[in-house]
Amino acid sequence: MSDGVLAAIIAASATVLAALMQLKASFAREVAARARAPNARNKGHLPRLVLGVMLVGAAVGGFALSQWAADHHRAARDVVTAELRARIEQMSRTENKLAGGYAEVESNVLRNIGLQGVVVMASVPPCRPAPLAAARAPAASTAEASGNATQTEFLPSTACSEAEASPVTLCATIPANATVNDVELYVRAADSDTPWLASRVTAGQEAAQARFADQPVEIADGTTAKQVCESFAQWSTEHGRVARVVVRYTL
Numbered sequence: 435m436s437d438g439v440l441a442a443i444i445a446a447s448a449t450v451l452a453a454l455m456q457l458k459a460s461f462a463r464e465v466a467a468r469a470r471a472p473n474a475r476n477k478g479h480l481p482r483l484v485l486g487v488m489l490v491g492a493a494v495g496g497f498a499l500s501q502w503a504a505d506h507h508r509a510a511r512d513v514v515t516a517e518l519r520a521r522i523e524q525m526s527r528t529e530n531k532l533a534g535g536y537a538e539v540e541s542n543v544l545r546n547i548g549l550q551g552v553v554v555m556a557s558v559p560p561c562r563p564a565p566l567a568a569a570r571a572p573a574a575s576t577a578e579a580s581g582n583a584t585q586t587e588f589l590p591s592t593a594c595s596e597a598e599a600s601p602v603t604l605c606a607t608i609p610a611n612a613t614v615n616d617v618e619l620y621v622r623a624a625d626s627d628t629p630w631l632a633s634r635v636t637a638g639q640e641a642a643q644a645r646f647a648d649q650p651v652e653i654a655d656g657t658t659a660k661q662v663c664e665s666f667a668q669w670s671t672e673h674g675r676v677a678r679v680v681v682r683y684t685l
Contacts, residue, residue, distance in 0.1 A: 447496075449492035449495065449496060450489065450492050450493065450496070452492075453488045453489040453492050454489075456488070457489070541685065544609055544612075544685060545684070545685050548608070548609075548612060548615075548682060548683040548684055548685060549682065549684075550682075551618070551680040551681060551682040552606040552607070552608055552680070552681045552682075552683075553606075553678065553679070553680050554604045554605065554606045554678070554679045554680075554681075555604070555676060555677065555678045555679075556602050556604050556666065556676070556677050557624055557674060557675075557676050557677075558602055558666070558667075558668050558674055558675045558676075558677060559674045560670060560671050560672060560673060560674050561594035561598060561599055561600075561668065561669045561670060561671050562594070562671070563593060563594045563598060563671060564598060593671060594643075594669040594670070594671050595669060596645070596667065596669050598669060599667040599668060599669035600667070601665050601666060601667035602665070602666055602667070602677070603663050603664070603665050603666075604663065604664050604665075604666060604677060604679045605653070605661040605662065605663040605664075606661065606662050606663075606679060606680075606681040607655060607659050607660070607661050608659065608660060608661075608662060608681060608683050609658065609659060609660075609683075609685060610654070610655075610656075610657065610658050610659050610660050611685065612660075612683040612684065612685055613683055613684050613685075614650075614652070614662055614681060614682075614683050615682045615683055615684055616680075616681075616682045617637070617650045617662065617664065617679065617680070617681050617682075618634060618679070618680040618681075618682070619634065619635050619636070619637055619646045619664065619677075619678075619679060620633045620634050620635065620677070620678035620679075620680070621633060621635050621641055621642070621644050621646075621666070621668070621675055621676070621677050621678070622675070622676055623642075623673045623674070623675060623676070624673060624674035624675060624676050625673065625674075630678060633678075637649065637650075637664075642670065642675075643668060643669050643670040644666070644667065644668035644669075644670070644675050644677075645666070645667055645668075646664055646665070646666050646677075647664055647665040647666070650662050650663060650664045650681075651663045651664075662681045664679050
């Protein structure tokens with residue numbers, strides 16, 4: 435209950451109480467007057483009429499005051515509600531603008547990254563060849579005990595073949611809706627300072643005992659990203675290799 439309505443109820447109650455007290459006093463005077471003068475009966479109607487009018491007026495006034503206070507409170511509440519709704523709508527518009535601006539900034543950043551290219555690198559150590567098996571005749575004393583059976587020994591190998599190389603896979607993560615424009619491949623010795631621009635190679639072609647796969651492979655990575663992967667192998671036993679993949683895309 436608001437303060438205005440409570441004040442109206444108190445005022446109306448006080449008015450009604452005062453009217454009742456006056457009516458009681460009037461009735462007491464009228465009874466006394468009748469006892470003294472029986473002919474004064476008609477004169478007592480006027481005070482009762484006045485008190486009745488006062489009582490009805492007090493009730494009507496109290497009700498009107500309470501209604502006015504309730505209407506005033508309702509209007510104030512409506513004003514506050516309208517202000518809150520307006521602020522909420524303004525905050526929603528601001529949030530939508532910020533979200534749109536953030537999405538635009540993120541899209542521009544991803545677009546610039548795609549133009550510059552996503553770089554992935556891997557260092558591959560020298561190849562370790564498997565030892566070669568060689569057969570030799572047993573010693574004389576051993577031959578007498580074991581017959582003419584030959585013995586096998588493993589000799590160290592000095593070279594690796596491409597089949598013995600352990601390939602590595604280099605993957606670049608890009609947006610799922612991106613279109614791959616180019617996949618640049620580079621390879622150089624691990625201890626070399628040769629510029630990358632001078633170390634570019636072609637997919638599927640051998641370069642200094644190293645080779646990239648013929649085609650990159652795209653693999654889904656969730657709903658917002660995907661991976662562009664390229665396989666690389668090197669079989670040099672003298673030097674390690676550094677492989678570099680640059681994936682350029684557009685949105």
